[in-house]
Amino acid sequence: MEVARFWRTKAQRYQLVGEECPHCKSKIFPPRDVCPTCEKEAKTPFAFSGRGEVYSFSAVYNPPAEFDKFAPYTVALIRLVEGPLVTAQLTDVDEADVRIGMPVEMVTRVLREDGERGNIIYGYKFRPVLLDHGREAARAHAPAHQPVPAMA
Amino acid sequence: MLCTFHYKNMRDVSIIGVGQTPVGEHWDKSLRELGYDALSAAMRDAKLERIDSLYVGNMLSGELTGQEHLGAIIADFAGLRGIEAMKIEAACGSGAAALRVGLMAVASGMADFVACMGVEKMTDPPPDVVTSALAMAADAEYEGLHGLTFVSINALLMRRYMHEHGYKKEDFAPFAITAHENAVHNPNAMFHMKITPKQFAEAKPVADPINLLDSSPIADGSACVILAPTSIAREFSDNPIRVRACAMATDSVAVHSRRDPLYLEGAAISAQKAYAAAGVGPADMDLFELHDAFTIMSALSLEAAGFAPRGRGVGLALDGEIGLKGRVPITTMGGLKARGHPVGATGMYQISEVALQLRGEAGANQIPNARLGMAQNIGGSGASVVTTILERM
Numbered sequence: 429m430e431v432a433r434f435w436r437t438k439a440q441r442y443q444l445v446g447e448e449c450p451h452c453k454s455k456i457f458p459p460r461d462v463c464p465t466c467e468k469e470a471k472t473p474f475a476f477s478g479r480g481e482v483y484s485f486s487a488v489y490n491p492p493a494e495f496d497k498f499a500p501y502t503v504a505l506i507r508l509v510e511g512p513l514v515t516a517q518l519t520d521v522d523e524a525d526v527r528i529g530m531p532v533e534m535v536t537r538v539l540r541e542d543g544e545r546g547n548i549i550y551g552y553k554f555r556p557v558l559l560d561h562g563r564e565a566a567r568a569h570a571p572a573h574q575p576v577p578a579m580a
Numbered sequence: 581m582l583c584t585f586h587y588k589n590m591r592d593v594s595i596i597g598v599g600q601t602p603v604g605e606h607w608d609k610s611l612r613e614l615g616y617d618a619l620s621a622a623m624r625d626a627k628l629e630r631i632d633s634l635y636v637g638n639m640l641s642g643e644l645t646g647q648e649h650l651g652a653i654i655a656d657f658a659g660l661r662g663i664e665a666m667k668i669e670a671a672c673g674s675g676a677a678a679l680r681v682g683l684m685a686v687a688s689g690m691a692d693f694v695a696c697m698g699v700e701k702m703t704d705p706p707p708d709v710v711t712s713a714l715a716m717a718a719d720a721e722y723e724g725l726h727g728l729t730f731v732s733i734n735a736l737l738m739r740r741y742m743h744e745h746g747y748k749k750e751d752f753a754p755f756a757i758t759a760h761e762n763a764v765h766n767p768n769a770m771f772h773m774k775i776t777p778k779q780f781a782e783a784k785p786v787a788d789p790i791n792l793l794d795s796s797p798i799a800d801g802s803a804c805v806i807l808a809p810t811s812i813a814r815e816f817s818d819n820p821i822r823v824r825a826c827a828m829a830t831d832s833v834a835v836h837s838r839r840d841p842l843y844l845e846g847a848a849i850s851a852q853k854a855y856a857a858a859g860v861g862p863a864d865m866d867l868f869e870l871h872d873a874f875t876i877m878s879a880l881s882l883e884a885a886g887f888a889p890r891g892r893g894v895g896l897a898l899d900g901e902i903g904l905k906g907r908v909p910i911t912t913m914g915g916l917k918a919r920g921h922p923v924g925a926t927g928m929y930q931i932s933e934v935a936l937q938l939r940g941e942a943g944a945n946q947i948p949n950a951r952l953g954m955a956q957n958i959g960g961s962g963a964s965v966v967t968t969i970l971e972r973m
Contacts, residue, residue: 458722458837484736484740486788486790488732489787490729493712503736505736505740512836513837515722515835528739
């Protein structure tokens with residue numbers, strides 16, 4: 429059944445919890461115990477916002493046996509706003525409409541079903557940012573008091 | 581970062597025998613029979629009846645044949661019961677990794693006659709099972725779980741490469757066309773037909789932007805070389821080939837964890853280690869057997885190994901420099917694309933082909949007066965890389 433194998437990764441798969449390196453402050457996803465940037469130990473949990481943009485993408489028409497029933501689907505590398513790249517499927521979007529640089533956000537979906545008696549495995553996928561979220565994000569990133577530019 | 585290891589206090593090592601099974605769909609042959617074919621051919625070539633050890637490069641025997649423990653299986657089947665034998669696994673880099681282990685054994689003085697083999701049997705199970713098995717070369721927890729296949733990982737790299745460097749899909753065609761041209765005269769190649777730019781442009785998409793003619797075919801195959809100390813090599817071979825370097829390096833298995841997905845750092849480190857050990861550079865090479873599993877890998881390998889600047893690997897091919905008469909002849913016997921890609925055996929085919937070029941036995945594809953040649957075998961999408969430099973004596 430392999431229940432433990434999936435249970436122990438629930439924070440990273442459901443909530444995108446990675447790590448922040450206490451030494452060089454790099455944000456790390458997936459979590460990996462040793463910081464890939466400064467190569468020192470890093471085990472401080474850090475929850476990512478789930479926002480990012482498409483770095484690259486491709487459609488899978490000839491899937492591995494376990495993914496037959498989901499095909500075709502679109503896979504992508506996502507550049508998270510905090511820095512790391514993450515590999516995931518895109519969802520709620522037609523492959524023809526995907527572009528490099530497209531803003532996306534994380535959602536939780538079924539990744540795989542291991543037969544009638546097996547696990548149903550949930551995890552992160554990414555979808556195009558919905559308009560309201562986009563405005564909210566833009567507000568969150570804008571300085572609180574925008575100085576008025578002096579006349580030239 | 582770069583650790584240079586010169587083979588100080590080590591014995592000089594040469595290849596005294598080469599054996600290859602034609603790459604293809606061997607419905608009539610099992611894994612162990614394929615292995616024996618290449619091993620016995622290499623031993624005959626070296627006029628040897630006994631060896632000290634056998635290192636079997638293989639990736640998928642457990643998944644596709646239900647058989648691990650290949651060292652003992654093949655040693656026994658070949659009538660060599662009693663010798664040291666083991667399987668070496670580094671995904672699609674397994675073949676050349678077996679040479680690396682054999683080199684350590686002979687160079688250190690712990691063995692005199694060593695067979696290094698690559699073998700893979702891929703055509704028995706159905707295609708989706710092979711696709712699942714190949715995906716194990718990627719990161720199972722963070723790439724495989726999301727349904728990524730090996731071809732889709734390469735498609736992600738190719739799309740980004742085109743985006744950053746401004747190439748079109750058709751610009752990758754010369755890699756496939758050159759490989760097919762060269763395979764026509766290689767009796768051990770899987771495909772003996774040329775392809776045209778039109779055929780490339782119209783090929784069926786596999787995982788956009790990758791089409792069928794960007795991709796190497798899976799197959800059955802086995803290749804083997806025999807190593808011995810150079811000091812006694814001439815007693816066994818009229819034309820021994822010196823192993824000037826065989827160096828391995830690693831990178832993160834998952835593409836998303838690389839410092840720059842479009843720079844194969846593992847390939848660069850492996851090549852630099854090999855250049856340092858041999859005291860040569862890319863400009864000295866008469867040929868380069870690279871790991872053209874997909875056309876994008878050819879471009880990235882040329883750049884990582886120092887044959888082209890960043891973003892210019894495809895340009896080198898478009899400039900006509902990769903053919904037999906070009907500045908950097910690659911895939912001289914068909915490469916993975918047209919000789920075929922029996923994954924764990926591929927590295928040993930590359931090494932065998934370089935050895936044959938240096939012996940002057942490459943037939944119609946002979947690079948005139950080839951003295952120094954290099955092979956680079958890549959596991960996964962760049963995580964395990966073995967670079968081998970061979971020289972005619």
